[in-house]
Amino acid sequence: MGFSGRGLAVAVLFVINCAVLLARTLPETDVPPRFALYWLTFGIVAAAALIGVSSSGSGYLFAFFLAGHIGYRLEARPALVLALLCSLLCAGALYFRLGPGYHVLPWTVGLATGIPVLPGIVRRGRQQALRAVLEAAESAERAARAEARTAVLTERSRIARDVHDVLAHSLAGINMQLELADALLDTGDLEKVREANDKAHSLVKESLKQAQWTVHALREDALPLLESLTAMLASSGHHDALTVVGTEREVPAQVGQNLLRIAQEALTNAARHAPGGEVAVELAFADSSTELRIRNRPATRTAPVSAGSGMGLIGMRERVALLGGTITAGPVTEGPDQGGWQVEAVIPYE
Secondary structure (H helix, E strand, C coil), rough: CCCCCCHHHHHHHHHHHHHHHHHHHHHHHHHHHHHHHHHHHHHHHHHHHHHHHHHHHHHHHHHHHHHHHHHHCCCCCHHHHHHHHHHHHHHHHHCCCCCCCCCCHHHHHHHHHCCHHHHHHHHHHHHHHHHHHHHHHHHHHHHHHHHHHHHHHHHHHHHHHHHHHHHHHHHHHHHHHHHHHHHCCCCCCHHHHHHHHHHHHHHHHHHHHHHHHHHHHHHHHHHHHHHHHHHHHHHCCCCEEEEEEEECCCCCCHHHHHHHHHHHHHHHHHHHHHHCCCEEEEEEECCCCEEEEEEEECCCCCCCCCCCCHHHHHHHHHHHHHCCCCCEECCCCCCCCCCEEEEEEEEECC
């Protein structure tokens, strides 16, 4: 190296080669592919020129390191082309004796400067494989988190429906009886006040029983469908209202739970909107499905004014949809029950 002539050229080329190699530390995402191609091509020319003007044999190390980085930085095809160009330029500088250092190294050493491109390509392949594995793991983790969130939302919806079935219905009935008792106090009819109070007490007991059913359901304990439905009707005052069609069979816990909730919703609505009306429940075990039909006749006495939550029918539809079934609800337009209301749920077997 020097400050004039060939010494200055060696110093300048040495600085350029150092700068090209230092650029290897730049992240791949920060360097456009086209710019990387130009930068590495320029580095190859500078490395070959350094071999040509230098009288020391150590200059070829820049070409070796650069060729290895070419294999890592570029795709295989352009990397091999640039590595071949590097070998030809470095070998040519020594073979044609373009500088004073030709006698230090044989031209075959210059020809070998492109060989490190091969381990560079292998390293690039491993890095890409590792990156693909990490991306797949991150994608799987995101999918698992999304699935977990969906499961949480589904479970929250299920709990919300059960809470609505137990609390909203029971508390609405209890509140109705207590309001009735309060209104009857002004009339002095203690017998009717006592009757309303007793009815409120029975609703409290029924609420406790429903709460126990809900706890069992949330724990996914199987509830016997037929026995539970019979007990529910009896506690609602509808004795002998259940008709069983077909041969009784055991249904999955989730099916039994949701059919019981649908029956509870329908019976509560019947008591609220059609007080005094007879109720008929039919449970049919078909070859391919389980069907539940609840029908009530028109009210025989004036229904008290009460505002429902509006979530009853929505909850029933959600329950049936989760099981792949269908549900219909609407007024009865013909027959002896004309003017009443019917809810029919059909749950297919898997």
